[in-house]
Amino acid sequence: MSTLEIKNLQVAVSTDEGMKQILRGVDLTIKSGETHAIMGPNGSGKSTLAYSIAGHPKYTITGGSVLLDGVDVLEMRVDERAKAGLFLAMQYPVEVPGVSVSNFLRTAATAIRGEAPKVRTWVGEVKEAMASLNMDPAFAERNVNEGFSGGEKKRHEILQMELLKPKIAILDETDSGLDVDALRIVSEGVNRVKQTQDIGIMLITHYTRILRYIKPDYVHVFAAGRIVEEGGAELADKLEEKGYAEYVTA
Amino acid sequence: MSITSLNSNLLAPHTPTSREELWRFTPLAKLRGLHDLDVKLTSRVSLGNSKTVAGVVISIVDAKDAPIDSKTEDLVSLRVREMASKVLRIEVAANAEISEPIFLARTVESLDPEVSRTEILMGANSRATIVVENVGSITLAEEIEMVLDTGSQLNFVSLQEWESDAVHLGHHHAVIGKDATFNSTVITLGGSLVRLLPTVEYSGAGASAELSGIYFATSGQHLEHRIHVDHNIGYAKSRVNYKGALSGDKARTVWFGDVYIRANAEGTDTYEVNRNLLLSDGARADSVPNLEIETGEIVGAGHASTTGRFDDEQLFYLQSRGIPANIARQLVIRGFFLEIVSKLGLPEIEERIMARIENELEKASA
Numbered sequence: 001m002s003t004l005e006i007k008n009l010q011v012a013v014s015t016d017e018g019m020k021q022i023l024r025g026v027d028l029t030i031k032s033g034e035t036h037a038i039m040g041p042n043g044s045g046k047s048t049l050a051y052s053i054a055g056h057p058k059y060t061i062t063g064g065s066v067l068l069d070g071v072d073v074l075e076m077r078v079d080e081r082a083k084a085g086l087f088l089a090m091q092y093p094v095e096v097p098g099v100s101v102s103n104f105l106r107t108a109a110t111a112i113r114g115e116a117p118k119v120r121t122w123v124g125e126v127k128e129a130m131a132s133l134n135m136d137p138a139f140a141e142r143n144v145n146e147g148f149s150g151g152e153k154k155r156h157e158i159l160q161m162e163l164l165k166p167k168i169a170i171l172d173e174t175d176s177g178l179d180v181d182a183l184r185i186v187s188e189g190v191n192r193v194k195q196t197q198d199i200g201i202m203l204i205t206h207y208t209r210i211l212r213y214i215k216p217d218y219v220h221v222f223a224a225g226r227i228v229e230e231g232g233a234e235l236a237d238k239l240e241e242k243g244y245a246e247y248v249t250a
Numbered sequence: 251m252s253i254t255s256l257n258s259n260l261l262a263p264h265t266p267t268s269r270e271e272l273w274r275f276t277p278l279a280k281l282r283g284l285h286d287l288d289v290k291l292t293s294r295v296s297l298g299n300s301k302t303v304a305g306v307v308i309s310i311v312d313a314k315d316a317p318i319d320s321k322t323e324d325l326v327s328l329r330v331r332e333m334a335s336k337v338l339r340i341e342v343a344a345n346a347e348i349s350e351p352i353f354l355a356r357t358v359e360s361l362d363p364e365v366s367r368t369e370i371l372m373g374a375n376s377r378a379t380i381v382v383e384n385v386g387s388i389t390l391a392e393e394i395e396m397v398l399d400t401g402s403q404l405n406f407v408s409l410q411e412w413e414s415d416a417v418h419l420g421h422h423h424a425v426i427g428k429d430a431t432f433n434s435t436v437i438t439l440g441g442s443l444v445r446l447l448p449t450v451e452y453s454g455a456g457a458s459a460e461l462s463g464i465y466f467a468t469s470g471q472h473l474e475h476r477i478h479v480d481h482n483i484g485y486a487k488s489r490v491n492y493k494g495a496l497s498g499d500k501a502r503t504v505w506f507g508d509v510y511i512r513a514n515a516e517g518t519d520t521y522e523v524n525r526n527l528l529l530s531d532g533a534r535a536d537s538v539p540n541l542e543i544e545t546g547e548i549v550g551a552g553h554a555s556t557t558g559r560f561d562d563e564q565l566f567y568l569q570s571r572g573i574p575a576n577i578a579r580q581l582v583i584r585g586f587f588l589e590i591v592s593k594l595g596l597p598e599i600e601e602r603i604m605a606r607i608e609n610e611l612e613k614a615s616a
């Protein structure tokens with residue numbers, strides 16, 4: 001049982017015109033077994049929330065705290081956060097030329113688990129996870145994200161989530177750029193991880209489409225750098241109908 | 251300066267100065283006189299092979315029996331031609347397919363400046379892989395001339411794993427015949443100063459050259475590669491791909507890629523690329539691709555050059571998966587070089603080269 005507590009988080013980013021405040025006091029608690037959808041218009045700071053929790057150097061924390069099981073995450077290096085149990089599925093996964101998927105996955109698993117996974121069980125584990133995401137075994141020999149289609153990149157992100165077994169996963173716009181079939185496969189992957197692992201999920205999305213496949217327990221509406229409304233899955237239905245207009249003008 | 255004049259051969263021998271275009275990046279003071287007409291150079295055949303290989307004749311011949319037709323404006327190459335009295339000759343018989351690589355080991359004696367000449371003659375439709383292994387301490391100016399007869403294929407590998415005091419000026423020149431294929435891989439890791447000139451010309455249509463290389467300069471090293479591809483006839487192909495990394499104060503690399511498509515070279519297909527990774531402050535990489543085109547009737551011609559720092563987004567991505575920064579850097583740099591090294595098809599060499607790179611990376615980051 002894990003808990004991610006985000007308290008009054010304030011984050012700025014440096015621009016040509018100086019520091020620009022993006023997050024203006026975010027409060028959110030996510031526990032194992034829960035799925036929280038963060039929904040909001042473009043530019044509201046959803047991705048900033050994701051990347052600042054993961055520790056991207058571009059963002060400066062100007063206030064507040066993020067605790068994972070009571071331990072301050074913001075004091076940790078990026079790799080330490082991952083080892084502590086945080087995972088960020090990125091909207092735009094980065095290409096790493098010359099590094100094969102299999103080498104990457106094994107290196108990551110070794111780092112997270114603190115020891116190299118046993119070759120025999122590891123190979124089986126990867127094969128099985130890849131098969132359930134409809135990934136060709138040849139995929140493992142390709143270079144990380146290099147020449148991947150949008151759907152392949154997102155499946156690769158979920159594959160990592162499945163293998164690295166985080167306590168809390170943040171899925172940043174995992175639905176973007178996916179056609180219906182890819183969305184279904186990726187969502188099934190997320191649901192499988194939810195069922196088999198003790199994981200809490202923060203699902204960041206602009207559209208309600210993915211929520212037909214991944215049922216949220218809570219929906220938070222994000223606007224102008226903070227959460228402006230909260231509710232259950234029914235809130236997503238309201239957003240589907242009325243959009244974000246009332247939050248943007250408010 | 252126009253790159254066309256590189257072939258004029260009108261140059262009178264003289265001691266080059268740093269005011270000359272071809273020498274302006276090279277620290278002449280470190281050459282121990284290899285370039286200096288007043289310094290005597292010893293002639294010594296420093297390359298050799300101890301194994302006999304069926305289909306290959308390795309001999310030492312008098313320089314007068316091994317004249318060079320190709321022109322050069324490189325003053326040090328001119329000195330090598332003038333001073334080398336003996337030449338190592340490797341002849342691969344026509345139609346011979348040599349499956350095992352032929353290793354040529356460098357013997358070293360002292361740091362006194364010396365010259366060496368080597369000639370590789372590939373018979374028609376022959377195939378071979380020749381690996382030059384440069385290790386130890388030396389002050390060397392050398393020329394390796396390769397002549398590929400019709401339909402032959404030569405995979406030429408030159409490994410510079412020198413000790414840190416070695417000085418090596420080298421000219422690798424290939425004359426590629428009709429439908430022949432020349433693959434050159436130059437790997438430069440060691441040495442105080444290494445300046446290599448991989449150059450190519452063609453003698454028949456359908457000829458193809460692939461020139462690849464990696465270099466990794468650490469503190470105080472000067473590694474210079476000047477590629478020259480002369481599309482002197484039509485319907486020939488060239489690909490150039492060099493990748494370098496630099497780490498440490500005063501680590502220095504220079505890369506020139508001159509590709510010249512003459513007016514008669516219709517149907518030319520060429521592309522060259524150089525990528526440099528700056529891993530620390532105080533290092534400097536120069537990268538100058540040069541494409542000179544005198545005919546528009548070609549298949550393609552292009553070039554690319556990038557010199558940049560480590561990609562922070564790559565680093566973040568790997569770290570966000572729990573991989574510590576130092577291991578993430580190693581992964582990325584390994585991948586950067588592996589693209590070229592893995593193509594050698596020589597697993598032992600691949601392992602050795604990658605181990606040395608990783609070792610130097612660790613030393614540089616310590």
